[in-house]
Amino acid sequence: MTTVPAPSAAPAAPPVAAGLPVTKGHGTQNDFVLLDDRDGLLDLTPALVRELADRRAGLGGDGVIRLVRSAHLPEGAALLADVPDATWFMDYRNADGSVAEMCGNGVRVVAAFAERLGLWDASDGELVLGTRAGVRRVRRVPVPDGLPDAVWYAVDMGRWYLPGGEDAVRDGFDAQVAVAGLADVRPALGVDVGNPHTVLALPGPEELDAADLTRAPEVRPVPPHGTNVELVVPLGETPGPDGALVGRVAMRVHERGVGETRSCGTGACAAALAVRTWAGAGAPDVWLVDVPGGTVRVTALSDGHVELAGPAVLVATATVDLAAVATRTP
Numbered sequence: 606m607t608t609v610p611a612p613s614a615a616p617a618a619p620p621v622a623a624g625l626p627v628t629k630g631h632g633t634q635n636d637f638v639l640l641d642d643r644d645g646l647l648d649l650t651p652a653l654v655r656e657l658a659d660r661r662a663g664l665g666g667d668g669v670i671r672l673v674r675s676a677h678l679p680e681g682a683a684l685l686a687d688v689p690d691a692t693w694f695m696d697y698r699n700a701d702g703s704v705a706e707m708c709g710n711g712v713r714v715v716a717a718f719a720e721r722l723g724l725w726d727a728s729d730g731e732l733v734l735g736t737r738a739g740v741r742r743v744r745r746v747p748v749p750d751g752l753p754d755a756v757w758y759a760v761d762m763g764r765w766y767l768p769g770g771e772d773a774v775r776d777g778f779d780a781q782v783a784v785a786g787l788a789d790v791r792p793a794l795g796v797d798v799g800n801p802h803t804v805l806a807l808p809g810p811e812e813l814d815a816a817d818l819t820r821a822p823e824v825r826p827v828p829p830h831g832t833n834v835e836l837v838v839p840l841g842e843t844p845g846p847d848g849a850l851v852g853r854v855a856m857r858v859h860e861r862g863v864g865e866t867r868s869c870g871t872g873a874c875a876a877a878l879a880v881r882t883w884a885g886a887g888a889p890d891v892w893l894v895d896v897p898g899g900t901v902r903v904t905a906l907s908d909g910h911v912e913l914a915g916p917a918v919l920v921a922t923a924t925v926d927l928a929a930v931a932t933r934t935p
């Protein structure tokens with residue numbers, strides 16, 4: 606009779622090293638790892654961002670956002686000189702570790718995070734948030750008719766412009782973009798909403814589906830600081846609750862520093878503003894933008910600013926084992 610050797614003692618589980626408290630949230634499924642670093646103590650290196658954002662070896666996210674007192678960052682301290690109530694700063698990083706000026710979905714998710722942390726009470730007025738693109742003001746708003754129930758925030762996204770200037774306004778285009786899966790190089794329009802975007806219109810949903818965004822679209826002339834690329838299909842205009850026309854577009858996006866994401870708030874603003882520019886005089890000021898992760902609303906304001914509104918959801922809190930996320934095998 607064979608005997609089975611007694612099992613040796615199982616190796617002890619590795620101890621949990623330094624734990625980093627995190628919250629996971631998303632805005633129309635553009636998802637972020639959120640860090641409460643109110644006292645500016647965290648060394649948020651590009652490597653740590655990549656580790657946290659890694660969808661298999663880390664927690665996973667399109668970006669990492671650190672909420673920190675403005676006074677603890679040079680960029681934030683500079684804003685405080687002009688806007689003393691910009692107490693809090695959104696330090697946004699793309700999943701590849703790069704720094705970006707602005708994130709429209711991120712601002713709303715940070716507002717939800719600040720409420721959760723007790724740092725902002727929406728009933729007291731706006732959250733005044735510093736970003737690398739300037740101060741952004743956030744408030745709670747009702748969900749527009751016909752959209753799923755959620756907590757919605759509206760953000761004044763500041764002044765937008767066409768980097769191509771008068772020529773771009775006249776021609777409607779200032780770039781050429783090649784997209785895998787689509788025949789021909791397409792004309793496109795650069796739009797700056799605090800960060801760079803290049804928008805191209807497609808004739809219908811078939812081409813929107815056919816585009817292969819696993820590869821970065823090739824933009825000419827090459828944008829000096831890179832660009833986010835939005836593919837849009839105009840879906841028409843219908844009267845809103847007040848009788849004024851509301852435009853609607855469908856959009857997919859390839860984000861600088863990330864890849865294809867299921868939503869991009871600044872990208873939705875750029876897409877709506879490009880379609881409005883192409884439509885010319887009399888085009889609606891209010892646009893609903895359908896992205897794979899949901900719908901946001903973009904409003905061109907009369908002062909040259911643009912407003913973004915949409916949902917923000919916090920889905921989890923956790924403690925990340927920093928030693929474990931740093932151990933990635935190829």
Ligand SMILES: N[C@@H](CCC[C@H](N)C(=O)O)C(=O)O
Pocket residue numbers: 635668699704705706707708709710711800801833860861862863868869870871872
């Ligand atoms: N997803 C964001 C934009 C994030 C930054 C972008 N990838 C960039 O590098 O400019 C949004 O919701 O706006």
